[in-house]
Amino acid sequence: MASKDDALVVIRWSQDQGHTVYEALARLDEIEGLSETGRMGLRKLAEHLAGLGPTTSPWALLTTWLFERSNYLRPLLEAPDAQAQQKLIAIYQLLKVCSEQHDVEGHANLRDPGRKALLERIRRIEALSQDSRYRAVVSEAADFDAVRVMTIHGSKGLEFRGVHLPALATRYMPTNRQWVRCPPPATLGKLTMQKEDHDAEEECLFFVGLSRARDNLCLTRAERYTQVNASASKFLDTVSRHLQVRRFSGPVPALKATRVWSPLAQREGYDERELDVYLRCPARYRYEVLDGLRGGRDSSAYLRFHRCVHRTMGWLEQQGEKGQPTSPDQALQELARQWAEHGPGGHGFESYYRAAAETMVVSIARLIASETGTYDREPWSVQVDGRTINYTPDRVVIAPDGRVRVLRIRTGRKTKSEPDNRVYALIRKGAAQRYPGRSISIGAYYPATDEYVPMAAKNDDKLLREYTAAITAIERGEFPAIPEARQCPNCQCYFICGV
Incomplete structure (x- = not known):
C-alpha cells in the first residue's frame, strides 16, 4: 500500500x-x-x-x-x-x-x-x-439499520422512531443572526430579514425537529462548548413542562484517540503569511507549507481580478520611482493590458469585476501621483521574542523629511474587524525596528472608496504572542484541523483532509 x-x-x-x-x-x-x-x-x-x-x-x-x-x-x-x-x-x-x-x-x-x-x-x-437533497436517505438505503445524521432542513418530510436533537444552547439554537451576504437593493429594503424574522424562522425549525420523532425524543445541551459557557436555548422553555430532565456529570467519553505529534526542526525564520495560515487552520499549514500541496485554488475570477489590481499598482509605483508619474488614463491602459493577460475574461461577472478594478487603479494612480519621497520595497525580518518573522509590506513610502508611511492595501470591502488583525501589531513592531527614531504612520488604504484608515496600537503584545505561539506549536509538530463551515470547502485540500 x-x-x-x-x-x-x-x-x-x-x-x-x-x-x-x-x-x-x-x-x-x-x-x-x-x-x-x-x-x-x-x-x-x-x-x-x-x-x-x-x-x-x-x-x-x-x-x-x-x-x-x-x-x-x-x-x-x-x-x-x-x-x-x-x-x-x-x-x-x-x-x-x-x-x-x-x-x-x-x-x-x-x-x-x-x-x-x-x-x-x-x-x-x-x-x-x-x-x-443528498443528505436525504436514498430509497436503496431505506432498510439500513443505522443512525442517520442529518440537518433539520434535511429531515423535513421524514419521520423516525427516535430523534436526538443536540446542542440546544444559546448561539446554537437559535443560531446567531448572520450578516447579509447579498443585501437587496435600497428600494427593496423590506426584503431584508429582521431580527424578529430570524428568531421566528429558527423557532419554526426547532419545532420541525421535534415533530420528526414518532416514539422517542431526546433533547440535549452542554453547559460548556470548548472553552465557552453556554446557557439553555430559550426554545426549551416552550416545551419544558413536557420534559423529563436528567443531568449527566460523568467523564466525557473520548471519541477520538489522542494524536501523537512528531516535533520538527527549528527554522531561522517564518513568513507571516505561513503563520497566518497556521493560525487559521494548522492542518492546512501542514498541507500547504510542509507537503507543498498548494493546488490551483488561486485561479478563481475573484482572485484574478485582485491580482490584476496589484500588478497594476506595482507598475504605477515603478513609474513613479522613475520620475514618470502616470495619469488615471495611463493606469487604465496598464490595467487593460494586465486584464487581457491575467484577468477573468469571459466570466459571468467580468464586467462587474472590471468596473471595480478600474475604480481602484484610478484611486491608486491619484494616490501615487500625490506622494513625494522614495519607496522601500525590501522585505522585513521582524524580531519577536527571539524569533524571526519575515514580512513584506504592501507599500512603504519615505517622505523627504524622513517620515515613514506604511500602507496595507485592502482591495476588499471595509470591515469593523480590520483594526484587530494581528498583522498590524507585526507591522508596528517591524517599522519600529527598521526605522528607529522616525515618525511612523501605519494604516489601511481602501482604493475602492479612496479611504485611508489609521491603525493605532491595540493589544500588540497579546497579538504578537499569537505568532510566537504558532511557531512553538509548529516546531512541536502539532497540526490539528480546525473545521469551519464556510472556509473548509475553499481549501485546496478539502477532499483529502478527512475532517
Missing part, C-alpha cells in the same frame, strides 16, 4: 518534470525515493488507471476504476457493519453527482471533461449548505 509520503514523492516528481500524475504513474521506475511497498501499490493503481487521463470525464474515471478494474468496493460489500454501509451510501451519492454532471456536459468538450467543474460544484454545494 502506498503511503502519503509515497504519494507526495510522485506529485512532486510530476510537478518538477512537467508531467501529469497519470504520466508519472506510468514512469514509476524513473522516480526515486519511493518505498518498496509504495512502489508496488502505485504500480497497481497505474494498472487500474491505464488508458485514462486528463481528458477522461469524472463519471468514466470513477465507474471504470470502481466497477471494472479494482476490488475497492468488495470489502465494503462483504462487511455487515453500518460503517461500511455508510461508506457505500457516500460513494453512491458521489456517483449520483457525477452522473448529473455527465448528463449536463456530455462528451462535447474532450479538452475539458468537467472534472474541475465537478469538484467546484461539490465545494459550492457544501459552502452554501445546498446538500439537503
